[in-house]
Amino acid sequence: MARGTLFDRWLIDLATTNPPLGREEWARAMRAEFETLERGRTGWALGCLSALLGWRLRSNLGFLLAFVAVALCLDRLSLLIVFPLVIRLHFWLPHSELGPLTYAMSGATLAIASGAFAAVRPRHWPAIGIGMTFFNQVGSLVWFFFVFGKTVSIRRLHIMDAPIDVGIGACLGYSLIGALIGQSLARAFRRGSLKSPASA
């Protein structure tokens, strides 16, 4: 059997291991041609990888669009939920606790959204957590500049009432924890360990 460099092997493994449903035979076909190649293996493997990315993108397009749309709008959506709650609570709680509570509830919506998407795609929970934070911040910034224009410098922006790096870190924490919980719950349900004895 023709030998390839470790890098070529790694590329073709990446491209042909675990292809999307319905593309298994084609992945095997691409790999079989790779095995017969004497030269140009890296280019062939890279092409296979780009084919796989195209298939993955097409088969997950609905999920990706929903994910990006929710993440971009989550900041605005969470205000619709969080503010009415805070307004109700302000009769019961001291004013000094309302600010942190608002941010905690915003973080919770971030975690819940990440958890919901990670429950659908448990294997990708880290990417979901990171992606949720990224698109959420992009959405917030777009909204912020749409409302306030260019009169506010990014350096003066605060996220969750903290400097940008700390605020983004906090958002990332909420998202990753939510995604981890979502994937754990989804896996537990699929294994059946969370089903009631009656339904088992």
Add this chain to the structure above:
Amino acid sequence: MVTRSRRLSNQALAVLAALSGEDWRYGLEIATATGLKSGSLYPLLIRLSERGLLESRWLEPERPGRPARHAYRMTGAGRAALREAMRPQTEFKLQGAT
């Protein structure tokens, strides 16, 4: 009622032309004949196969120790599509017209 016939891309036509013989051909051979990279070739082969313009099968390895290879051949529908594409014609045709 007027319908637009689905035209084959130049790349798809090149693949069909490469398969115009009677023999089964491997992906590498088609790639060499058409100049297409694997990243463009396989999505094209899938599309053509799904449209019934080519058929595929696994062929036993020529040398021991090699894996079986996927080979392709044009179907009757593929020949007709290639002939149709090569002929200068209007893009629109009346549905039901012979």
